Amino acid sequence: MPTPRRAVPAVLLGALLLAACGTEKSEAGGGGDGGGGDGRVARATLCPSQQQYGVLPSADGPDEATPTARPSGTPSELPLPPSDGQGDEEVRVTGLYAWGPGSGCDGVDYSADFEVTNNGPEEATYSITFAFGSSGQGMEPIERTVEAVGAGRTVKGTVVMRDLPPAEAPTVDILSTRSVPTAEVPTQSGPCPKSGMHVYADRGDAAMGLRVVGLHVVNCGEETLEFNGYPELELFDEDHEKVTGVRILEGTGSISTGLGDDTVRPVSLAPGEAAQAQLSWRNTTEFGDPVNAPYVRVRAAPGDAPVMVTPELDLGTTGKLGVGPWQKDENYRAPETEAPATP
Incomplete structure (x- = not known):
C-alpha cells in the first residue's frame, strides 16, 4: 500500500454557530x-x-x-x-x-x-x-x-x-x-478545520443488497495536499465499541464489479479541490450474527486527524467492507460561501 504524504496548515477559522433552525x-x-x-x-x-x-x-x-x-x-x-x-x-x-x-x-x-x-x-x-x-x-x-x-x-x-x-x-x-x-465531527463546508480539509460521507446508494457510500475530502486550506492510497478506517458499533472480525479490503472489485477504478494513483489537491473514495459492502445475512457498524472513524491519510462519519454499515454476515483509493473529484465545485483557512 503506497504511503501518502501531505502538507497540513494549522488554522481554525471562526467557531461553530448556533443555527436558528435544526x-x-x-x-x-x-x-x-x-x-x-x-x-x-x-x-x-x-x-x-x-x-x-x-x-x-x-x-x-x-x-x-x-x-x-x-x-x-x-x-x-x-x-x-x-x-x-x-x-x-x-x-x-x-x-x-x-x-x-x-x-x-x-x-x-x-x-x-x-x-x-x-x-x-x-x-x-x-x-x-x-x-x-x-x-x-x-x-x-x-x-x-x-x-x-x-x-x-x-x-x-x-x-x-x-x-x-x-x-x-x-x-x-x-x-x-x-x-x-x-473534535471529530465531519464538515462539508464552512469554517476550515485545523487539518486544512473538510472530510465527510455522503448519503450513499443502495440497490439489491449492494451498498455504496462516498467519502469526500476537500482542501479548504492554503497549501496543496497530497494523497497516494486509501483512507484509514476503524469501525464502531452503536455503543461505540470497536468492531472486530470485519475485513477491510483495499479496492471495491471484490464486493462488486463496475463500481469504479481501483487503481492507486497520486492525488494532488490544490486549495479548493476535492477527492473521493468509495466504501462498498453487501448486507447479505446467512449463518451467524449480522454486524452493524453505524460509525466509521476516518483518517484521510495515516497520521491525519480523525473524523467520525456515520454511514450506517449494515454488513450482514459477509464480514467484508471494500474501500477504494482516493481519486480526484473533477466535478467538485466549492460553495460560494466557502472561506479559506486563515492564520
Whole structure:
C-alpha cells in the first residue's frame, strides 16, 4: 500500500454557530442540567420569527453571547405515551404540546421538549431523528443536531412539527440517536478545520443488497495536499465499541464489479479541490450474527486527524467492507460561501 504524504496548515477559522433552525448548542459555564449558569434553559421560540433560543442568563449576570427566552405563545400540554417518555440513556422526550388557534403561534401544530445527556467521557455532538405521528400515520422524520454537549452534561431542546393532521392522540418517537466526539465531527463546508480539509460521507446508494457510500475530502486550506492510497478506517458499533472480525479490503472489485477504478494513483489537491473514495459492502445475512457498524472513524491519510462519519454499515454476515483509493473529484465545485483557512 503506497504511503501518502501531505502538507497540513494549522488554522481554525471562526467557531461553530448556533443555527436558528435544526441545531442546539450547549454552552460552557456553571453547573446544573442546562448549558450554563444556573442550568435553566429557555423554551424554543416556535413561531415563524426564526428567533434563536438557548440558556437563560445566570444569576451572575447576562451573557451577551447567549440568546434569551422570548414569548412564543401558550400551548396545551398533552400526555406522553409511556414509551415516548422513557427514551433511552442519552435522549428522551420530556414533554408533548399542541399549539392550536389562540395559542399565539400560527403555523405550529405540535412540539416536543427533549433532553440530551452525555454519559460519555468526552464532549460529543448528537444527531437525533424524531418522528411525529397522527392517527396512526407517521410523518416525515425530523433531524436535529445538538452540538458540543460536555461529558456528564444535560442539554434541553424543542422540536416542532408543522402541518400535522389533527389527531386525538398525537405521538412523537425518537427513531435514532447518533453521537460523535465534537473534535471529530465531519464538515462539508464552512469554517476550515485545523487539518486544512473538510472530510465527510455522503448519503450513499443502495440497490439489491449492494451498498455504496462516498467519502469526500476537500482542501479548504492554503497549501496543496497530497494523497497516494486509501483512507484509514476503524469501525464502531452503536455503543461505540470497536468492531472486530470485519475485513477491510483495499479496492471495491471484490464486493462488486463496475463500481469504479481501483487503481492507486497520486492525488494532488490544490486549495479548493476535492477527492473521493468509495466504501462498498453487501448486507447479505446467512449463518451467524449480522454486524452493524453505524460509525466509521476516518483518517484521510495515516497520521491525519480523525473524523467520525456515520454511514450506517449494515454488513450482514459477509464480514467484508471494500474501500477504494482516493481519486480526484473533477466535478467538485466549492460553495460560494466557502472561506479559506486563515492564520
